[in-house]
Amino acid sequence: MTTRNTANQDETLKRHFNWHDYARLGHYLRPYTVRLVLVLGSILIGNVAVVLGPFLMKLAIDQAIPQRNLPQLGALGAVFFISLLIAWACFRYRIWAITAIGQNLLIDMRTDLFTNLQRLPFAYFDTRPHGKILIRVVNYINTLSDLLANGLVNLISDVISVGVTLAFMFAINWRLTLDSLGLIPLLIIWAYVVQKKQRTAFRELSNKQSNLNAYLHESIAGIKVTQGFAQEAAATANFDAIADDNRQAYMRAVKIQYALSPGVQNISTLTTALIYFIGIQQLGVVVSTGTLIAFIGYVNNFWNPVINIGNFYNSLITATTYLERIFETMDEQPTVRDADDAFDLPPVKGDVRFRNVCFQYEADGPLILDHVSFHARPGQTIALVGPTGAGKSTIINLLARFYNVTSGQLTIDNVDSQRVTLASLRSQVGVMQQDTFIFSGTIMDNIRYGRLDASDADVLRAAKVARADDFIQTLPAGYQTVVQEHGGSLSAGQRQLIAFARVLLADPRILILDEATAAIDTQTEALLQAGLAELLKGRTSFIVAHRLSTIRQADQILVIDHGQIVEAGRHAELMAQRGVYYELYDSQYRLLQATE
Template sequence: MARNRFDEDEELVQEFNWSQYKRLGQYVTPYKKSIFKVLFVIILANVASMYGPYYMKIAIDEVIPQKNIQLLLISSGIFLVSLLFMAWCMRYRILAITEIGQDILKDMRFSIFEHLQRLPFSYFDNRPHGKILIRVVNYINTLSDLLSNGLINLISDIFSVIITLAFMFFIDVKLTLYSLVLLPVLFVMVMFITTKQRKAYQHLSNKQSNLNAYIHESISGIKITQSFAREEENAKIFNEVSNEYRVAWMKAVKVQFLLWPGVQNISVLATSIIYFVGIRQIGVEVSTGTLIAFIGYINNFWNPVINIGNFYNSLITASAYLERIFETMDVVPEIQDSPGAQVLPPIKGQVDFEEVVFRYEEGGKNILDGVDFKITPGQSIALVGPTGAGKTTIINLLSRFYDVNEGSVKVDGYDVRDVTLDSLRAQMGVMLQDTFVFSGTILENIRYGKLDATEEEIMQAAKIVRAHDFIKDLKDGYQTVVEERGSTLSAGQRQLISFARALLADPKILILDEATSSIDTKTEELLQEGLQQLLKGRTSFIIAHRLSTIKNSSKIFYVSGGKIAEAGTHDELMELKGMYHHLYQSQYDLIRAG
């Protein structure tokens, strides 16, 4: 799927085909034993339901004319028992099918969520997040009726049709053939309507996705909206997008609701034909009891036929959403474990870039062009240079969020492409400029770095990075609940929590990408001591525009034009009087001028 805005309809990479329902069957298979139990009960209920019309035939043609009260009471008792049995079967079917259907939906939702966790950053960068969210929640939910009722009811209705036809042919072959005369008309009508219906629901899914994406974007950017007084303009846009969804919905349901009255009318016509033919033959070829029984059976026949038509209707509707669900599941992660990838053993922290060349697009400009360096365990490396020079790309290649085009990146001598992603990233700690804090307590957010950490370990980590002081002053201390993205905390507080989380995880390689940018100067001075503790004994890569934070680094790499233009300690580069010297002097002059 190409990059798109919230109001751009998504084009399907691959159109839906009926073989994809086999994939849906993979989620049904684990519950086949439960499904067979339900089917068995349904078959028993269908057989029991056949007794009613047949009882009416016997009662009218034989029992009542003979005035056999005893047999009438016995037959009535059996009929009552069959009705009670069918009621129990209905209750069992509804409960069992609903539970099975919801279990299947839960499995599907887990599959797509788990898959999303492994997709590259580029997938999320190129799509409004609302359009991703709607696939996990809304589109999966639209399958609820199909899986909870439709599938089992389809099999039930097929059995019902077969059993009913068997009884109808047993009673009167000629009337049965008259009952089926309008089936070809039904088939043609269904094919005509469902073709239009599928296209209508594809269009509807696009408009629903656009609406969800705009709502998500608006909520995420509410602070900017209110800051620039954009509420009225945004309301107009929302109204337009919402109206497009309403129009698409009305078109879709108008097509969908053509099927039910069409099938209903055909069933009424078929019943009328039976009345017309049967009444003319009463007393000649057909008895009164046979005609009444046959009318009962023809209702038993057409009701499941109508249900099968409705199921096919639901199937066509669901296909528009399955297309999007399976399209997401079919996205192949650009970065994944190579065949035969081995688990990276505990590392010391040596990092080697060997003539690395990288570009984001094939045939595009080289972002890194022949980068070559060797880092020994425990060294701290600062990456500085102009925006877009390739600093973040270096750490992304080290974490294997992207793969090199040429050369290699090695950790302790292992090419990162030859080890499993989990074992590589589990031994790295990454702290970004946009620190993410999850909804929950501060204790839980810090523990995110090490799930089995004790409260004492968490507090110790917080003390080292100078987060403990502000945490203990909060109303509930470490049990203070923070909102989504840590909106109740300052940017500096969120970054201090992120520092504690990274320290607790105890990675051998630590990556700090502008991790101190939101911390004020006073807090930064306090944090420097904690940072030295954080960096001690581990290899670290630090990207920082505030050069005061990197003066004590083991090495400083000035990245420019996709290459390491200058390398050395702070003092060495200052003596060189090159690009780093110029950059440092410029910042120093700005500070003095301020």
């Protein structure tokens, strides 16, 4: 059964993150292999330049200064200065290259995530708040950017730095080197204890962040309802409660996260003290003054990258909670997709047949459609009527294959709709729903969305047929008028006329109107119907309408009730039967008379 989620409900993770999943990140780094090799080369050169410093200091203290060898001291100083310049140049290149790689990784991951979202069926978006989807595409990916680019390459840099430093340390004094590594096991144990608690804490935090984002998105979308009922105080109280949950989860997570760093710092300090203690005892016998000073410098060079590696490990554990959600979305398989042997649907005439079609949203849920059968011939107009929730919209959603039929068969020109590619099917089926969506941009662009290669003349022609041209011409910039998301500056009727023009521009062979004229006034609807009369000739049309007066001329009227066709026929035939349709029509007629 599909799990439905709300803004104040923590999401259940379908699959926990596997450490092997980190290998998937290599897929995103692979296109930048050459750049990474150059970065690693600069890191290696830069690290060698940095670790030369203590070694040059040892030579100066043990040889050049005691022997008053000024040429040697000058040469050592010159080499040291050059090494600093090389280290600076390598560091500057690394920062630039890493930033570029990181931004490209962001685009690649976000594009893959968005692409998969485009493939998912309506059911995926119906069962979770949209804010919880948005946070994965935006916030979670941003959180990973530093880890995938700067953090990852810095990790390699630190590992190289540790390796180079250890090589110099062993070359100078292998006994002191082993002594400096004595507390490493303590560090490993401490990191293991912290990471288990940290991962749990950040998984809880990601849930609370998701809840907060979902409630914020929902509140903005419903702001008119909130203000219309004067419920701002209640909305604020709900927001405060969810925000406080997020705050508490964040404080718990951070408290655990920052437990690792002090532990590493303390172990580093203890190691330095240990080296001082051992080195001073052996000073002048086994260890020279220059060797001890150089070794203390190398111990710092060793522990600084170790601390950085610990911080990266910290970030890795934190990022794991976000990667779980990102990969979960990437791995979400669309239930409505092309079959392996799917083929393109040829240009259709519009012969549509439902043969004992059953549909249910969930495997153990109730039947929404129960053995529905009907035949729509090419060019016919089929009207679907019935009470709310009867299954009318489900029929047209199956026709456009927004969902798959549970059983039975739906054919178009005798071709099973589930055997053809979705793109070839939907390119020949135009759908206009009551809840029209207007994108931010110009009115011209919004209409052209129906067919992106359409000319301006084509757009104007569609707008005139849909009777949208009249009001568009009255706008200050006409078709170049910029509207915001959802078309807030337009009336509901104007938005529907634009959506109507968009569908008509697509020139579909099968046209679906789901309460498409609900927000249009009676006068505009009469004009629209007149303009559509010629366009609908030769097309198979499906009309869902609660205003029964608008479908009197339909070739076939299907009365849907409880997921079944209870009556079918033309208007006059159904009225003569004095059944369900007659009662619906008569009640609407009497209601209209009462309101006049």
